[in-house]
Amino acid sequence: MIAFYAPLKAPTHEVPSGDRAMARGLMAALTPFGRVAVASDLRSLDLAGDAAVQARLKGAAEAEVARLVRELPVETQLWVTYHNYYKAPDLIGPAVSAARGIPYVQVESTRAKKRLTGAWAGFAAAAEAASDAAAVIFYLTERDGETLARDRAAGQRLVHLRPFLPRAELPPASTLAEGAPMLAAGMMRAGDKMASYALIAELLGLLDGDWRLEIAGDGPARAEVEALMAPFGERVRMLGQLGAPEMSDAYRRAGLFLWPGVNEAFGMVYLEAQAAGLPVVAQDRPGVQEVMAAVQPAVASGAQGMAAAIVALRDAGLRRERGMAARAFIADRHLLGAATATLASALGVEA
Incomplete structure (x- = not known):
């Protein structure tokens, strides 16, 4: 034993x-x-x-x-x-x-x-x-x-x-359908998690075009997160705390995964998202970058760097290439x- x-x-x-x-x-x-x-x-x-x-x-x-x-x-x-x-x-x-x-x-x-x-x-x-x-x-x-x-x-x-x-095996892959929502997931609490949510709100303000974001998570700072997202109206959908099956569904219907990762040790959500074939937009932080199939925007580039990465992934070919590479990366070592x-x-x- x-x-x-x-x-x-x-x-x-x-x-x-x-x-x-x-x-x-x-x-x-x-x-x-x-x-x-x-x-x-x-x-x-x-x-x-x-x-x-x-x-x-x-x-x-x-x-x-x-x-x-x-x-x-x-x-x-x-x-x-x-x-x-x-x-x-x-x-x-x-x-x-x-x-x-x-x-x-x-x-x-x-x-x-x-x-x-x-x-x-x-x-x-x-x-x-x-x-x-x-x-x-x-x-x-x-x-x-x-x-x-x-x-x-x-x-x-x-x-x-x-x-x-x-x-032991990868989950079903996201279809990465055209117009699929972005997905973010994180506990809603003061400190580093709220810092990541604040960065998300800032970069959303830089995006043009037709975009949608789903957010999975809950916690004592939910009201503050909702206030940050309120200016974006129905384009941001709060999913609340999800169980494993519901979270798997959220990964499958998403087009990319978005989470800055402020002071994250590494982040299990990054592994889950990439296993589902989602390209990830985060920041190049110690620990976080170690579990990434693709290089992430520099911390110094702030919200603008992350927004630019999201815009680049509107290209369907690049999105699918990154998604396939992410699944292969997880299958090989994670x-x-x-x-x-x-x-x-x-x-x-x-x-």
Whole structure:
């Protein structure tokens, strides 16, 4: 058995997100090696840097460690932790793994030694200690790989695991029909997500001709997003939060996928859109560009650069060429089989 833990957001969490999707995908990629079970659903997240919250979470984690040392099945052969970082450190895995004598590995961990002072100092130290304890850390982007290599513990292995979709084959392709709407998808919350929505509103104001945009997503900032899109009237359609089948339908009827990706680590929606054969218009940002089949407009070009990319994709031939290239790109390196092969090679197991 493989014990799986995601301190930021458990795979069983009720709110959809890229983190939840990636956690579920990792469980699927590990399944060929044996049964994968969620070891704990304790969420160690502290967004505010609150000492009282951190103390409470540490206490809860100590209780979970004691429980798991007693109750973890004897056939457990590996512990995998997904997304250990200073706001949501793994306070459980290293202690349980050491007590039970099982290998401990991490996926998508980040190092942040500058956080060892300040409001998250204790949590940052715990995240660093957890990273030090890992025999192997799988990193998803080259930027994360650089910081992990800088602070790597002695004897620790670092392995590049490309972001992937939890499916073995590509989904049905979009028809890229003439006049098909553009599609954007993102949670509606303050901060980076709203910055992406603001960029979209700005570039829409630069577009001429007959265009339509569908937006999938919901959240506490929905009213602000609706206000940004209000000047465009019926040309912008708000779809709300969609389940997987409805999201697949949205990809299939779209003509291109639009999302700036402000400060995104990489973005699962980019993989989903390209798998459906959609050309993507984003920005050339670290992490984001690593999962793109085509080079994206420079950040410095702002809304104008993205608008120009959209105008270029009005050419049906280019649109279809980019869509086919996107599907081939995902099939080659970003599906379940590739992820399982990488994990198997690094962990020395057979699927």
